[in-house]
Amino acid sequence: MRIRPPHTPLRSLTLAALATTTVLLTTTACDGRAASSSSATSVLSLAIMGTPNSFAPAQLTEGQQAYVWSSLYDTLLLVDNDGKLQPGAAQSWTYSDGGRTLTLKLRKGMKFSSGSPVTAAAVKATLDLVRTSGQNQTQLGAVQSIGAPDDRTVVLRLRHADASLLHALTGAGGVVADPRTMTTRSSALNPVSSGPYTLDKDATVNGSVYVLKRRDDYWNRKAYPFPTVKIKVISDRAASVNALKAGEINAGSVEVQQLSSLKSAGFTTKHIEAGSVATLLLFDRKGEVLKPLGDVRVRKAINMAFDREKMVRLFLKGSGKQTEQLYHPLGEGYDPALDTTYPYDPAGAKKLLTEAGYPDGFSVNMPSLYFTKPFEPTFSQSLADIGVKVTWDPVPAQQTISALATRKYPMALVVDGLDPIPVQTRDYFSPNGYRNVFASTDPRLTQLLLRANSAPDAAKAVDVYKEIDAFTVNNAWTAPVFYIGVNWVTKKGIVFQGDGSSTQNSLRQFGLADQAGG
Incomplete structure (x- = not known):
């Protein structure tokens, strides 16, 4: 043919x-x-x-x-x-x-x-x-x-x-x-x-x-x-x-x-625990479009809004794993201890928002993408419970790339396939990374990225990647929620x-x- x-x-x-x-x-x-x-x-x-x-x-x-x-x-x-x-x-x-x-x-x-x-x-x-x-x-x-x-x-x-x-x-x-x-x-x-x-x-x-x-x-x-x-x-x-x-x-x-x-x-069946990761990306870390996101306390509050264990049961029927970090769980630099950084705590999240000057919360528009629709009601409710009101803007499937690449949206929910840790580090945390839409930088992170790049063999740079992982988690650069598993049959x-x-x-x-x- x-x-x-x-x-x-x-x-x-x-x-x-x-x-x-x-x-x-x-x-x-x-x-x-x-x-x-x-x-x-x-x-x-x-x-x-x-x-x-x-x-x-x-x-x-x-x-x-x-x-x-x-x-x-x-x-x-x-x-x-x-x-x-x-x-x-x-x-x-x-x-x-x-x-x-x-x-x-x-x-x-x-x-x-x-x-x-x-x-x-x-x-x-x-x-x-x-x-x-x-x-x-x-x-x-x-x-x-x-x-x-x-x-x-x-x-x-x-x-x-x-x-x-x-x-x-x-x-x-x-x-x-x-x-x-x-x-x-x-x-x-x-x-x-x-x-x-x-x-x-x-x-x-x-x-x-x-x-x-x-x-x-x-x-x-x-x-x-x-x-x-x-x-x-x-x-x-x-x-x-x-x-x-x-x-x-x-x-x-x-x-x-x-x-x-x-x-x-x-x-024959085989379960892979993590093939992709669902993350609420907090693009606007300087508060250029959405001022509250420029305060680390707000970003930490958002991380505390999610009952990750419940979401794994609800969405994945147990075929996945909760997470508070982006790195591949089997890769260099992943640190299991970081997954207890932000316990589910709506009351604590509200307290942080109040300390940051937002006792009544704030509103945000996020893109409604073809792959986020099943998750949107739960994410909306979780954020509403701490005072963050989400409006989802419908985005045609063919405009997904452009919607996420512009600075129109200070936050966005994505589900990305996992990559080797050097690649994920480049994509999410380097100034020109495609998931670092606002080109966020930080002097400490810049030095860590330079050290990681100077050691092309990731196995020899485990400690550096762990430091990058800890920095991005503790400073709430993102809000990862769960890994999505894969069930193979042959x-x-x-x-x-x-x-x-x-x-x-x-x-x-x-x-x-x-x-x-x-």
């Missing part, structure tokens, strides 16, 4: 907010085990919520869509099943010049699906395209220039050290494309592959199903035990469950209420190999039951 041009969806982190109202496919990466050609399980079939917007390397969208494009494109680095950085197309990497020069050494013998060699020049061309155009430029924002001194060496020179860069190179910021075709129209529909699979053009119907065929000449073929992968677009949660029961797909994530019937139908013979440590969306998370590992 002919591939039809794709439509344009919302960005990945907004799509992650569908966790409580749609099928959330939060995934983890895994190093491979030897593939078995004699295995009866030759096809992996799963569902994603929306059509990939494009396969052009500068237009790739993180989130569920990465199931398709991360199978077509190799990336310079990978993230394993434990959330650790591993070699990808680059077999090694080294920092020098105080973290401002990153040198990558490519593997020998890699080829595109066209038969052309993967060279440093091709990598440089792709990185230059991504950092200067499209929607992923910020991932490579610290890169000043890129060199390719020989066929296997790529050198990134940075304006400043950036701890999130290595993680960017595991995803859309680090794809490897064919420079001869990457800007042509065909790249948006059926790109030349550098990854483990090619798109079966005849069997693929854009917006409906994407059929992938494994490449026998891919360097990491053993990490992908399924010769054929079918990824279906199923936007309705109930329809996805029905597809699992009917055998149309053999892996997916479901609500906790569905687990019993699927177990009875022969599916048909007999297939296993989901992750534990939630990694948030990568990759087919490497799935394996055969007799080869499980990662």
Whole structure:
């Protein structure tokens, strides 16, 4: 069948907010085990919520869509099943010049699906395209220039050290494309592959199903035990469950209420405690639009307004976890002790508001987004109980990104997929982070961010990230409420190999039951 041009969806982190109202496919990466050609399980079939917007390397969208494009494109680095950085197309990497020069050494013998060699020049061309155009430029924002001194060496020179860069190179910021075709129209529909699979053009119907065929000449073929992968677009949660029961797909994530019937139908289940986080973001920390938010006592009062344990029971049926911090609970820097900073205490919250000069509370407008609607009555009541009156402004789905990116709203409720801690730190707390809409800064936090960026290996910067975590929690920079869990189900013979440590969306998370590992 002919591939039809794709439509344009919302960005990945907004799509992650569908966790409580749609099928959330939060995934983890895994190093491979030897593939078995004699295995009866030759096809992996799963569902994603929306059509990939494009396969052009500068237009790739993180989130569920990465199931398709991360199978077509190799990336310079990978993230394993434990959330650790591993070699990808680059077999090694080294920092020098105080973290401002990153040198990558490519593997020998890699080829595109066209038969052309993967060279440093091709990598440089792709990185230059991504950092200067499209929607992923910020991932490579610290890169000043890129060199390719020989066929296997790529050198990134940075304006400043950036701890999130290595993680960017595991995803859309680090794809490897064919420079001869990457800007042509065909790249948006059926790109030349550098990854483990090619798109079966005849069997693929854009917006409906994407059929992938494994490449026998891919360097990491053993990490992908399924010769054929079918990824279906199923936007309705109930329809996805029905597809699992009917055998149309053999892996997916479901609500906790569905687990019993699927177990009875022969599916194996696995619970991931945290795939995304629901947070009331307090953007206006200087009180520029909403004066009360400029007072830390007000922000602390807001944190004390929520009965987080009750919300987990009400919204998630126990398939989640309460939290008062943004960091991934399995990542470097997460501190369980911080989750007792703001006990549910409406009376104490009112007292803080009175001390701050707002005994009668105040009013605030917040955007009503397609993914916040189920939560809005409870959040409104919780805030009203301490004197904060919320008016929800309806926002069309196609305007979600722009509504959150402007300074119109001093507060907003979001549900974001969890990322590695260096990435979350950049996105939420750095002056140019996309979730730091008002570009809030603080001298103490600025110093902590500099220290974190000077240690690109997050495992060696645990103490710094813990300090950042403590600063942002104790100063109520945000009001996180709960993590949303994921319940994975897989048909007999297939296993989901992750534990939630990694948030990568990759087919490497799935394996055969007799080869499980990662």
